[in-house]
Amino acid sequence: xxxxxxxxxxxxxxxxxxxxxxxxxxxxxxxxxxxxxxxxxxxxxxxxxxxxxxxxxxxxxxxxxxxxxxxxxxxxxxxxxxxxxxxxxxxxxxxxxxxxxxxxxxxxxxxxxxxxxxxxxxxxxxxxxxxxxxxxxx
Amino acid sequence: xxxxxxxxxxxxxxxxxxxxxxxxxxxxxxxxxxxxxxxxxxxxxxxxxxxxxxxxxxxxxxxxxxxxxxxxxxxxxxxxxxxxxxxxxxxxxxxxxxxxxxxxxxxxxxxxxxxxxxxxxxxxxxxxxxxxxxxxxx
Amino acid sequence: xxxxxxxxxxxxxxxxxxxxxxxxxxxxxxxxxxxxxxxxxxxxxxxxxxxxxxxxxxxxxxxxxxxxxxxxxxxxxxxxxxxxxxxxxxxxxxxxxxxxxxxxxxxxxxxxxxxxxxxxxxxxxxxxxxxxxxxxxx
Amino acid sequence: xxxxxxxxxxxxxxxxxxxxxxxxxxxxxxxxxxxxxxxxxxxxxxxxxxxxxxxxxxxxxxxxxxxxxxxxxxxxxxxxxxxxxxxxxxxxxxxxxxxxxxxxxxxxxxxxxxxxxxxxxxxxxxxxxxxxxxxxxx
Numbered sequence: 001x002x003x004x005x006x007x008x009x010x011x012x013x014x015x016x017x018x019x020x021x022x023x024x025x026x027x028x029x030x031x032x033x034x035x036x037x038x039x040x041x042x043x044x045x046x047x048x049x050x051x052x053x054x055x056x057x058x059x060x061x062x063x064x065x066x067x068x069x070x071x072x073x074x075x076x077x078x079x080x081x082x083x084x085x086x087x088x089x090x091x092x093x094x095x096x097x098x099x100x101x102x103x104x105x106x107x108x109x110x111x112x113x114x115x116x117x118x119x120x121x122x123x124x125x126x127x128x129x130x131x132x133x134x135x136x137x138x
Numbered sequence: 139x140x141x142x143x144x145x146x147x148x149x150x151x152x153x154x155x156x157x158x159x160x161x162x163x164x165x166x167x168x169x170x171x172x173x174x175x176x177x178x179x180x181x182x183x184x185x186x187x188x189x190x191x192x193x194x195x196x197x198x199x200x201x202x203x204x205x206x207x208x209x210x211x212x213x214x215x216x217x218x219x220x221x222x223x224x225x226x227x228x229x230x231x232x233x234x235x236x237x238x239x240x241x242x243x244x245x246x247x248x249x250x251x252x253x254x255x256x257x258x259x260x261x262x263x264x265x266x267x268x269x270x271x272x273x274x275x276x
Numbered sequence: 277x278x279x280x281x282x283x284x285x286x287x288x289x290x291x292x293x294x295x296x297x298x299x300x301x302x303x304x305x306x307x308x309x310x311x312x313x314x315x316x317x318x319x320x321x322x323x324x325x326x327x328x329x330x331x332x333x334x335x336x337x338x339x340x341x342x343x344x345x346x347x348x349x350x351x352x353x354x355x356x357x358x359x360x361x362x363x364x365x366x367x368x369x370x371x372x373x374x375x376x377x378x379x380x381x382x383x384x385x386x387x388x389x390x391x392x393x394x395x396x397x398x399x400x401x402x403x404x405x406x407x408x409x410x411x412x413x414x
Numbered sequence: 415x416x417x418x419x420x421x422x423x424x425x426x427x428x429x430x431x432x433x434x435x436x437x438x439x440x441x442x443x444x445x446x447x448x449x450x451x452x453x454x455x456x457x458x459x460x461x462x463x464x465x466x467x468x469x470x471x472x473x474x475x476x477x478x479x480x481x482x483x484x485x486x487x488x489x490x491x492x493x494x495x496x497x498x499x500x501x502x503x504x505x506x507x508x509x510x511x512x513x514x515x516x517x518x519x520x521x522x523x524x525x526x527x528x529x530x531x532x533x534x535x536x537x538x539x540x541x542x543x544x545x546x547x548x549x550x551x552x
């Protein structure tokens with residue numbers, strides 16, 4: 001599990017005075033940084049970048065508010081040959097606010113095809129594997 | 139089907155010079171306005187608001203770019219007693235860029251429970267129903 | 277004058293149910309597109325890009341709300357050798373909501389120095405010059 | 415001086431692979447939290463809120479990048495009867511990236527008029543006063 005603390009920004013709440021739903025994909029993306037760095041240690045977004053998002057989803061569990069830090073917990077769910085699923089949770093004040101999944105593909109942009117995940121990276125990802133069953137039903 | 143044209147904002151692209159994935163939930167939310175107005179004609183976000191998002195997902199199909207308008211097409215997929223699923227597509231230059239789903243619940247915030255969708259609103263929503271099968275496999 | 281219509285996005289309002297102040301720089305930037313296209317007709321943000329922002333400011337005049345389109349009006353204020361100042365206004369429901377200024381420099385990134393504005397571009401910019409006195413005191 | 419560390423979000427950079435200019439007002443706003451809390455200890459954005467922004471400006475000094483934390487330093491510049499000016503700086507990797515000013519007014523929304531800053535709050539603000547001359551020319 002990786003953890004990342006997020007300070008909600010003033011503009012992250014909406015007219016209902018809750019965190020706007022659209023912030024969650026942004027926060028989850030921010031919290032995937034250590035995972036991106038396994039593939040791209042320098043975290044430079046340039047022509048060398050080889051990760052592409054195939055799908056994201058967010059389940060909204062409890063409303064979150066402006067005035068407290070949010071902890072994002074990031075796990076690896078499924079780990080395939082060239083793609084993997086990231087499981088994430090957003091916690092605030094000891095309550096689960098949202099759960100997210102993101103399907104990430106190791107991808108060769110110039111040739112438009114997926115690439116196997118290199119073994120050293122795979123070994124690191126495996127350390128963060130979570131029991132999928134538990135994530136969905138816990 | 140409702141349609142909404144979105145002008146990508148300068149900051150909506152990321153370091154890979156594609157539309158940042160996190161913009162799609164924002165664009166889809168913006169395009170749900172006519173649907174929100176069926177429930178709340180004045181579109182005021184205040185204590186009277188009775189809609190809550192349960193879940194969103196986005197499938198990324200083709201990368202989108204800064205320099206052309208994006209058309210968001212919005213349909214109703216499933217229509218339940220108190221909730222419904224919105225299907226949405228983002229098109230740019232004649233290509234499908236992304237597909238999204240959003241589960242919306244008609245909700246009584248003060249009492250914390252779901253509310254039946256009023257019949258006049260249901261009748262309007264039904265006019266925008268799309269064949270679910272076609273949406274997923276078309 | 278260039279004009280651009282902006283649909284406020286659901287998340288553009290804040291907890292006070294007004295347009296969040298930080299949206300104005302984003303909207304003004306979006307409305308500068310035709311101006312950027314004078315320099316870069318294809319509007320590709322890549323190594324060829326030669327415009328840099330030196331300064332922005334926004335005066336908040338009247339609060340704006342979610343439920344109506346905002347018209348951004350864009351003028352050229354001062355026009356120097358290698359830089360120019362953009363004046364912008366945001367109008368909603370016939371009321372001025374905010375005024376903005378942006379200082380833009382024609383800039384050679386690789387060599388780190390400003391570049392003269394080419395004459396054909398200058399001629400186009402001049403067509404949009406506004407009386408500075410009037411903008412500030414009108 | 416108050417300090418706040420900001421983690422640039424993946425989508426905070428633009429197609430030029432620098433921090434998008436429009437992020438600075440957002441970061442500066444986020445970093446004003448301790449200052450807002452002097453007026454509103456619970457930091458609830460509701461009908462009781464009595465602060466309004468009159469003006470913001472940002473000077474862009476050096477380009478900032480995705481891959482390092484940004485430290486926002488926040489000072490009080492001018493302190494008037496009912497308003498004050500916030501001076502802010504964004505630092506990354508030991509370099510000044512941007513400077514900002516924000517004019518904030520203590521404001522009675524229902525009656526539409528400014529309010530004197532209460533003495534206990536004024537005393538706190540004074541502790542963070544910076545030499546204006548130094549800020550502008552340092």
